[in-house]
Amino acid sequence: MATLKAVRGTRDLLPPETALWNRIEAAARRVFARYNFGEIRTPIFEDTGLFARGVGEETDIVSKEMFTWEDRARAASEKPQSLTLRPENTAGVVRAYIEHKLGESGQLQKLYYIGPQFRRERPQKGRYRQFWQIGAEVIGPPSSGSESPLRDAEVLEMLATLLDEMGIAGWTLELNSVGSAADRARYNDTLRAALAPVVGKMCVDCQRRAVTNPLRVLDCKVPEDQPIIATLPVIADSLDDDSKNHFAAVKAALDAAGVTYHLNPRLVRGLDYYTRTTFEFTHGGLGAQNAILGGGRYDGLSEAIGGPKAPGIGFAMGLDRLVLTLQAAEADQSSAPPTVAKLDAYVAPLGEGLNAAALQLARELRRAGLSVELGDGSFRLKKSFEAADRTARKIVILGEDELASGILTVKDFATGTQTKVPRGELAEILKS
Ligand code: ATP
Ligand code: MG
Numbered sequence: 001m002a003t004l005k006a007v008r009g010t011r012d013l014l015p016p017e018t019a020l021w022n023r024i025e026a027a028a029r030r031v032f033a034r035y036n037f038g039e040i041r042t043p044i045f046e047d048t049g050l051f052a053r054g055v056g057e058e059t060d061i062v063s064k065e066m067f068t069w070e071d072r073a074r075a076a077s078e079k080p081q082s083l084t085l086r087p088e089n090t091a092g093v094v095r096a097y098i099e100h101k102l103g104e105s106g107q108l109q110k111l112y113y114i115g116p117q118f119r120r121e122r123p124q125k126g127r128y129r130q131f132w133q134i135g136a137e138v139i140g141p142p143s144s145g146s147e148s149p150l151r152d153a154e155v156l157e158m159l160a161t162l163l164d165e166m167g168i169a170g171w172t173l174e175l176n177s178v179g180s181a182a183d184r185a186r187y188n189d190t191l192r193a194a195l196a197p198v199v200g201k202m203c204v205d206c207q208r209r210a211v212t213n214p215l216r217v218l219d220c221k222v223p224e225d226q227p228i229i230a231t232l233p234v235i236a237d238s239l240d241d242d243s244k245n246h247f248a249a250v251k252a253a254l255d256a257a258g259v260t261y262h263l264n265p266r267l268v269r270g271l272d273y274y275t276r277t278t279f280e281f282t283h284g285g286l287g288a289q290n291a292i293l294g295g296g297r298y299d300g301l302s303e304a305i306g307g308p309k310a311p312g313i314g315f316a317m318g319l320d321r322l323v324l325t326l327q328a329a330e331a332d333q334s335s336a337p338p339t340v341a342k343l344d345a346y347v348a349p350l351g352e353g354l355n356a357a358a359l360q361l362a363r364e365l366r367r368a369g370l371s372v373e374l375g376d377g378s379f380r381l382k383k384s385f386e387a388a389d390r391t392a393r394k395i396v397i398l399g400e401d402e403l404a405s406g407i408l409t410v411k412d413f414a415t416g417t418q419t420k421v422p423r424g425e426l427a428e429i430l431k432s
Helices: 017-034 048-056 060-065 090-099 149-166 181-195 204-212 214-219 223-230 241-257 319-333 352-367 381-391 400-405 423-431
Strands: 045-047 068-071 081-085 109-118 130-139 171-177 275-283 291-297 312-318 345-349 372-374 394-398 407-412 418-422
Touching (some): 017 109, 045 048, 048 081, 048 090, 090 312, 130 319, 149 171, 149 275, 171 241, 181 204, 181 214, 241 275, 312 319, 345 381, 352 400, 381 394, 394 400, 400 407, 407 423, 418 423
Parallel strands (some): 345 394
Antiparallel strands (some): 068 081, 109 130, 171 275, 394 407
């Protein structure tokens, strides 16, 4: 029989690597709490229409990367429905914001999520079909201050702090403003005119985009097109005064906080509902997949999916890429494999008749907060010692005599010393 394997583009995450994932997630939760973000968990599949409207039909995500299926009705009362594994989480969060009327509190909502996303892409390093994102959204009615440039700056400052606390060094913040919907319409006209004489020399995708959505030409990754793209007009020149002032205020707040950024007038992040501030954090250690996170303002998104006016700003970071970045940095620092933390103790019963008593002793120690591995009485003493030395700092031997007297034999592998310890003091001694 052919052996079954994880599906192309998906992977198993195993210990000890998962410890690194947990460290990153814990740092994120810690930082989010300090900035008054609460966790939201939305379903991993949604009505396909949510993404068609909330991400945009024109995007790569919706036009070619979604896992979509027709979900058949199970009962006469149900209708068949097109469902999709979420390719991103902002649309789901905004749907939940609308569905639970979170805007009616009048308060700004600060929500974060950590979870898997799904895109049918060509798998390669840093690009998977199931991958993880850590993201956050700040959204609310205009009266809650959700449009304020201070919110943009706060999110960017938080990201700088978050990456620093995760130990990601050497990132670059790429920053731009794509203006309001009206600014973008004006810019699209300018671009269309500028593209007309040169688009014939560009890739087929750009030829199509030049007609449907010229802004997306700036997203093109084809190397031969880059010199042409470099000559195109920039969006900054199409912004109206409101948009210019908003962007200036974001930059002034970042300057005051000491967060450095690089202005990138070509950064447009194609989605239709992005407005004003857009950004990406990149890292040199990732090769072609150099974006560790992306985000921006989406003042029209809630209305686009049938909700009230609810300006917002958010981001999503690729957890898989954070892990790759940290692993590469670790590998640079030393060629030795990362050391795995050892347990406090290994309990070794001398004979199968002592297994039950050993479980009871391990229970006592674990309840006292110690990390303990439990051996098996069928092991010879030599095998117990070898297993213990691999996993724990100390071995506790439990034979008939120890059980009867309540005096246990403890060996410390680091010092090689063997001591007799009364059971009542064991947990304390093992902790030290
Ligand atoms: P890219 O240009 O790399 O395709 P994107 O613009 O599609 O990125 P976003 O939709 O902005 O990415 O998602 C935010 C982040 O999620 C990215 O910066 C990246 O770190 C991560 N990400 C996106 N797609 C994948 C994937 N297929 N595998 C792993 N991480 C991903
Ligand atoms: Mg992509």
